[in-house]
Amino acid sequence: MLQLCYSPGTASMIPHLLLREMGLPFELRLFDTEQQAHRSAEYLRLNPNGQIPTLIDDDLVIYETAAICLHLADQHPAAGMAPALGSVERAHFYKWLMWLNNTLQTTLIVYFYPDRWADDEAAIAQVQQHAEAKVGKLLDLLDAELARHGGEWLQGDRYSVLDAYTFVLCRWTRRFARPARDLPHLGPYLRRILARPATQQMLAGEGLPEPWI
Known part of the structure; x- marks a missing residue:
């Protein structure tokens, strides 16, 4: 299952909203920036930049918000979240x-x-x-x-x-x-x-x- 590492109110809202729109099953993993959880050793193993969000898709770990959104749109084209490639x-x-x-x-x-x-x-x-x-x-x-x-x-x-x-x-x-x-x-x-x-x-x-x- 997809896992989205997020902190409320941050840029992770963008892929969070996209996942809701696409109706995909996913799990939210809280790394509260107010508590500096994004600087923890656990999180830095996923994203060495220490920035939110990060998406875990089976063995694939993706960070950078735009990259996450493009990955989701391309992996699930039937959801129609991006125009056709090459258009x-x-x-x-x-x-x-x-x-x-x-x-x-x-x-x-x-x-x-x-x-x-x-x-x-x-x-x-x-x-x-x-x-x-x-x-x-x-x-x-x-x-x-x-x-x-x-x-x-x-x-x-x-x-x-x-x-x-x-x-x-x-x-x-x-x-x-x-x-x-x-x-x-x-x-x-x-x-x-x-x-x-x-x-x-x-x-x-x-x-x-x-x-x-």
Whole structure:
């Protein structure tokens, strides 16, 4: 059985939500980052980076969120969580997946951990301020993409890995001065994802309190 090493509220929410959407049997293995469990010898044997999440698929151990999502989508194509290989839609899917992982998520990490890039309090505050402003511009790009094609989901009319990814990253902005839910197209989009049974199951399974977006 698939095992997902997770910690509530972290990037592990993304494959957790995907597993719920796909209806696959899986087991959650808690490594609470608040308790530094991701730094334990047990976890580092699985993921030497000490980062959440990690997926165990029989003898295969995979880390990096985007890689986990691609593996699940490719191993279970009937679930329809990614466009067909070789298609134009698949190329755009790769583009958005890498953008979410490398651009939006990376900038959010700078916001939440500004002390990794500066030492004194004033500089740390400035780094965080710039990161929040940059995230705002990136959310505008997402909002514009939803407005452009007018579909229910990020890639049009079919829910995919991209929507699970976007939901979790946008959730991380819920306490920003201008959260994703306040944008005209992102707000309704996030509420559509929130209303899905798999999303509610994921949130309940991680014991996450409101606000959810």
